[in-house]
Amino acid sequence: MNSGDTAWVLISAALVLFMTPGLAFFYGGMVRSKNVLGMLMQNFFAIGIVSILWAMIGFSIAFGGTGPLIGNTEFAWLANVATLDGNIPGLAFVAFQMMFAVITPALITGATADRLKFGAYALLIAIWSILVYAPVARWVFNPNGWIYEMGALDFAGGAAIHINAGVAALAVVLVIGNRRGHGSEPMPPHNLPFTMLGTGILWFGWMGFNAGSALAADGVAAQAVVNTQLAAAAGMLGWLLVERIKRGHATTLGAASGAVAGLVAVTPCAGFVGGASPMIIGAVAGAGCFAALGIKERMDWDDSLDVIAVHLVGGIIGTLLLGLFADSAVNGDTDGLFFGGGAELLKDQFVAAAAVGAFSFTVTLGIAVVISKTMGLRVSEDEELRGLDQSQHAEAAYSA
Amino acid sequence: MKLVTAVVKPFKLDDVKDALKAIGVAGITVTEVRGFGRQGGHTETYRGAEYKIDFVPKVSLSVVIADDAVDSVVDTIVSSAATGKIGDGKIWVTDVERLVRIRTGEEGADAI
Numbered sequence: 001m002n003s004g005d006t007a008w009v010l011i012s013a014a015l016v017l018f019m020t021p022g023l024a025f026f027y028g029g030m031v032r033s034k035n036v037l038g039m040l041m042q043n044f045f046a047i048g049i050v051s052i053l054w055a056m057i058g059f060s061i062a063f064g065g066t067g068p069l070i071g072n073t074e075f076a077w078l079a080n081v082a083t084l085d086g087n088i089p090g091l092a093f094v095a096f097q098m099m100f101a102v103i104t105p106a107l108i109t110g111a112t113a114d115r116l117k118f119g120a121y122a123l124l125i126a127i128w129s130i131l132v133y134a135p136v137a138r139w140v141f142n143p144n145g146w147i148y149e150m151g152a153l154d155f156a157g158g159a160a161i162h163i164n165a166g167v168a169a170l171a172v173v174l175v176i177g178n179r180r181g182h183g184s185e186p187m188p189p190h191n192l193p194f195t196m197l198g199t200g201i202l203w204f205g206w207m208g209f210n211a212g213s214a215l216a217a218d219g220v221a222a223q224a225v226v227n228t229q230l231a232a233a234a235g236m237l238g239w240l241l242v243e244r245i246k247r248g249h250a251t252t253l254g255a256a257s258g259a260v261a262g263l264v265a266v267t268p269c270a271g272f273v274g275g276a277s278p279m280i281i282g283a284v285a286g287a288g289c290f291a292a293l294g295i296k297e298r299m300d301w302d303d304s305l306d307v308i309a310v311h312l313v314g315g316i317i318g319t320l321l322l323g324l325f326a327d328s329a330v331n332g333d334t335d336g337l338f339f340g341g342g343a344e345l346l347k348d349q350f351v352a353a354a355a356v357g358a359f360s361f362t363v364t365l366g367i368a369v370v371i372s373k374t375m376g377l378r379v380s381e382d383e384e385l386r387g388l389d390q391s392q393h394a395e396a397a398y399s400a
Numbered sequence: 401m402k403l404v405t406a407v408v409k410p411f412k413l414d415d416v417k418d419a420l421k422a423i424g425v426a427g428i429t430v431t432e433v434r435g436f437g438r439q440g441g442h443t444e445t446y447r448g449a450e451y452k453i454d455f456v457p458k459v460s461l462s463v464v465i466a467d468d469a470v471d472s473v474v475d476t477i478v479s480s481a482a483t484g485k486i487g488d489g490k491i492w493v494t495d496v497e498r499l500v501r502i503r504t505g506e507e508g509a510d511a512i
Contacts (some may be wrong), residue, residue, distance in 0.1 A: 030446075186451040188444060247445055257447060293448045306447060 002087050004217040009092045012212025015205045018101035020047050020106050022201025026256070027110045029194030030305050033188055034387025035114045036194075036397045042121055046106040049122060050129050054098045061134035062097070068146040070135055087216060096212055097137070104133050104161045110305030111169035113180050113382050114187075117390040120377045124367060128168065132363050136164050136356055139325070152352035153326060153334060153345065156213040158268025158318040159356045166312025167357045169303060171364035178302030180384055182322050186306075192252055199256035203232055206263045210270035220331045224270035228263065231282030235262015238286025246290075254290075257310060261289035264314030269322045272332060277325040285317045316353055323349035401496040401509065402470050403462060407433065407489040408481040410459045419480035423472055424511065425463055432492075433460045439487030458489060464496055466509055 020202030028036045050058070055078050063084075065072035074080050075094075084090030105125035109116070116124075139145040140152075140160035147159070154160055179187070189195060200223035210228045214221035239258025240250040265285030266278055273281070292309040295301075301308070326336035335341025371377050378384075383391035390396060408416055413430065419427060434455035441454040465473050474491055482488050501511035 187452075188446055188451050243448070247448060249445060251445060253446055290448070 001085065001089065001142065002216070005215065006088045006092055008217035009088050009096050009212055009215055012096040012208035013092070013099055015208025016096065016103065016212065017047070017205075019099070019202050019205035019209065020044070020103045022198045022205055023103060023106055024198065025194045026163065026198030026202055026260070027113065027195075027305055029196075029198060030110075030253075032190040032387070033190040033398060034389055036190065036206050036389065037395050038118070038388025038392055039109060039113060041118070041232050041393060042109040042116070043106045045118075045122065046109075046125055047102050047353060049126055050102045050105060050193040051098055053126060053129050054101045055094075058129055058134045059094055061130065062137040063093075063142055066144045067138075067269050068144060068149060069139070069332065071138055071142070093215070096215075097141075098159060098343040099138070100161060100209075101129060101133055101352045104157075104165050105168075106127055107162070107165035107311055108169045108178055111173050111274070111303045112176055113304040114388065115176060115378050116172075116388075117253055117376060117379050120371050120375055123375070124172070124371055124377075127367050128364060131367065132168065132360050136160050137359065140352070140356070147352045150348050150351065151334065151345065152348040153272050153322055153332070154319065154352065155271040156210045156267045158315045158322070159352045160266045162315030163319065163333060163353055164315075164360045166238060166307055166310075166315055167360045168364040169307035170301065170312065171361050172368045172377075173301050173303050175365065175368035175372050178300070179304060180381065181384045182302045183300075188252065191239045195256055196252055203259060203263065206232070206267075209266060214271055220376040223274055223330055227266055227270045227273060227278035230278040231262040231266030231285070232259045233262070233268075234279040234282030235259050235286035235289075238262070238283035239290045240286075242287045242290045257289070257306070261285040261310050261314045263382065264289075265318035265321065267315070268318045269325065270360070272322060272327065272330060272331040272334075273325045274327050277327070281318060281321050281325065284321065285314050288317050304305060304384060319349050319353045320346065323347070401464055401499055401512065402467055403464050403492070403494045403496045404470065404473050404477070404491065405460065405462050406477045406481065406491040407435070407458050407460050408477070409483065409488060410457055412481045412483070412488075413459045413461070415480045416477055419476045420463065420473065423476050425469075425473065428461050428463045431460045431462075433458050437487065437490075449505065456487065464499055464512060466512060 020043055024040045031039050057076050060073055060075035061071045063073040081090040103127050129219050139147040140154045211221040211224035235257040236255050239254050243254040244250045262282030262285050263280050283341045289309050292313040296303045324332055324336045324338045327339045328335045334345050336345050337343055434457055436454045444451045447454055477491055499511045500507050
């Protein structure tokens, strides 16, 4: 075992853990003041329930056995994890992957803001973690998984996390419907300083997310740190440039959104690209995700906090651009189209994105419909008007 | 006794307070309020979506004074709150039937 590698992965696990509270504040600032605790609670609760489920069975589904589609029960309740000991302890890998499993369903909460019943949410993400996230993580992150075997690359989860959660967000929005008053009454963010704070925490934690995925304290990890920073920076600048030209102002929410868009897009690429590539990837994501904001207007989807535009579109941009910019001089043995590898990787990246998207959409839609028809997915009209803080949690964020 | 109520621009509050203190006003009560008038609102943009904000933040201040002080108090507020631009606010004066100082029980002019 290598103590330096182990230390870095353990620290990265803590960094990735910190992203979920960051996401809570990123989203929490954007909702109306009567729903901020509801949003914070959904994100924090994901830490609670998914951590337990991951130890119980999720990790084993993703990393047990040798099947291409689904794992086995060899690591259930974290039995036999010591058999994974190598450069780092098996448990360090469990902890690091656990934090990914936690934040992925939490990403969905931005799309369903202000109207998702808490009990239904708890059930939704519990089932989703087992039926959607764990299998997809296996396909993408486990060397036995079919997407990994096919040759598609996903360094830290462009497909497994962002496309996956983004598509799931769309599926749940289609079932739960739009917020009351959507499109007719203004619902501006109630606390953008929270959103900026959350963005800073996400950005900080993302260093562990991407560079920790090297699973070693080595040159690939260093490359991932640099790539992550440059893509986030370029994402911010790209979004602000387009926003300034088209809307007249560079906004703080635009800076936050652009940085996150760049971070999302660089996630699959972080350990596979170098040079100026991360800046291009980030800038394309910043401008592209801004342009994608129009999708929900045209389709009348109340994806309240733009999970589709930022995570789904950002994830697709990063996953596909890796097919162009992957550089075997940086890491691995696959080159993208622009680095002499031909179109093979681009094709694999497309298949990975489409397969994850189709699977996640179908299964998530099924889960959401079943919950909606049985216990109900959505709060009552009265509860929605009073706000989630009071109706779901019997609390108020701000005393009168 | 009269109650003078003024709605002014928030950044003018300190100027108004200092001017009223200078003419001997012993106390004022301030409330943060929102409203619309001829000034109109403004537009805010969040992720490309534009919101028209009609209600503009203002500060409302109330002061109870003796009848003979009305003109000087109103004139002082006008001169200290004015910027000359639209949205400077309004002042209105109403009669006060009864005034009590809670600590001492004093009433009327003694309680001002």
